[in-house]
Amino acid sequence: MKYDVIIVGAGPAGCSAALTARQRNLKTLVVYNAEGAMEKAHRVDNYPGMPNISGKEFIKITREQMLEAGAELRKGLVQKIVPMGGSFSCLVENDIYEASSIILACGTARVRTLQNEEELLGQGVSYCATCDGMFYRGKTVIVVGSGGESVEEANYLAEITKVKYCSEKKHDTSKLNENITLIDDKPRSIEKSDEGMKLICDKLEHVADGIFVIRPAIALTQLLPELEVKDGSVYVDKDMATNVNGVFAAGDMVGQPFQVAKATGEGNIAALSASKYIKQAENE
Numbered sequence: 001m002k003y004d005v006i007i008v009g010a011g012p013a014g015c016s017a018a019l020t021a022r023q024r025n026l027k028t029l030v031v032y033n034a035e036g037a038m039e040k041a042h043r044v045d046n047y048p049g050m051p052n053i054s055g056k057e058f059i060k061i062t063r064e065q066m067l068e069a070g071a072e073l074r075k076g077l078v079q080k081i082v083p084m085g086g087s088f089s090c091l092v093e094n095d096i097y098e099a100s101s102i103i104l105a106c107g108t109a110r111v112r113t114l115q116n117e118e119e120l121l122g123q124g125v126s127y128c129a130t131c132d133g134m135f136y137r138g139k140t141v142i143v144v145g146s147g148g149e150s151v152e153e154a155n156y157l158a159e160i161t162k163v164k165y166c167s168e169k170k171h172d173t174s175k176l177n178e179n180i181t182l183i184d185d186k187p188r189s190i191e192k193s194d195e196g197m198k199l200i201c202d203k204l205e206h207v208a209d210g211i212f213v214i215r216p217a218i219a220l221t222q223l224l225p226e227l228e229v230k231d232g233s234v235y236v237d238k239d240m241a242t243n244v245n246g247v248f249a250a251g252d253m254v255g256q257p258f259q260v261a262k263a264t265g266e267g268n269i270a271a272l273s274a275s276k277y278i279k280q281a282e283n284e
């Protein structure tokens with residue numbers, strides 16, 4: 001199925017972009033994963049027309065509005081966007097979607113990867129239990145988790161493999177299945193050796209057949225390596241166009257101020273620019 005635009009993120013920037021994209025009659029898919037900054041805002045009082053609203057309520061209303069306008073919404077982590085010369089393929093867990101343009105509205109989530117993690121992706125390191133779990137049936141894997149869905153994913157893997165779980169940052173692990181072994185150590189880097197995949201931690205090295213790194217977000221260098229990033233923010237021009245032709249970005253990920261009104265305004269501009277880009281490409 002080909003979309004005109006895929007929007008990564010369903011916070012204020014992504015929802016606003018989706019509404020405008022639908023007003024321009026673009027076939028629109030919005031993909032979101034974990035809660036963004038907006039859902040963490042207890043009370044927002046400076047967004048016009050919505051006084052004293054919680055972030056969660058704001059997201060509920062705007063997502064409903066976006067769905068009523070005809071946008072499609074999918075929950076899942078966007079792992080990779082690949083430019084295909086005029087269109088983009090977008091990997092969401094184990095599904096691939098195609099679109100003429102992309103709007104990134106991923107918020108500020110900065111992802112610090114483990115040393116060698118990105119180089120070893122697909123060579124013993126995986127980001128997706130559902131996609132790659134079966135390759136490790138009957139073997140041993142380590143899940144490096146940081147909350148969100150990492151506990152659920154580890155429990156899923158424990159049905160088919162032997163699982164060890166290592167927390168990357170402090171989070172609730174009480175719902176891990178009893179047959180999962182907890183590694184009480186801080187992960188730093190990954191190495192591939194004759195013994196298998198090694199997770200090098202502060203205290204010890206832990207060996208397994210595979211390592212699953214499950215985070216609620218993905219590093220921009222992994223998502224779309226061609227993207228120009230300046231001082232931690234995605235570089236955009238006044239039309240919210242990034243350096244990659246056909247890819248636009250909006251909201252907290254393009255820089256300060258981190259405010260809802262800015263995010264929605266930029267989402268609106270990004271969608272108008274995507275619409276213009278698609279029409280121009282069709283006429284070429």
Ligand SMILES: Cc1cc2nc3c(=O)[nH]c(=O)nc-3n(C[C@H](O)[C@H](O)[C@H](O)COP(=O)(O)OP(=O)(O)OC[C@H]3O[C@@H](n4cnc5c(N)ncnc54)[C@H](O)[C@@H]3O)c2cc1C
Pocket residue numbers: 008009010011012013014031032033034035036037038039040041042043044045046047055076077078079105106107108109216217218223250251252253257258259260261263
């Ligand atoms: C505690 C707190 C209080 C705040 N109070 C206020 C306030 O009072 N007023 C104000 O104006 N602003 C406030 N803010 C800031 C405001 O919440 C942000 O500016 C706003 O949410 C930015 O919107 P966004 O859409 O850019 O990002 P977010 O709201 O962070 O949304 C990001 C979206 O991207 C998705 N995502 C990220 N990566 C991926 C991926 N790889 N695949 C799929 N989906 C992905 C997430 O799931 C999420 O849906 C507050 C923020 C916080 C944390």
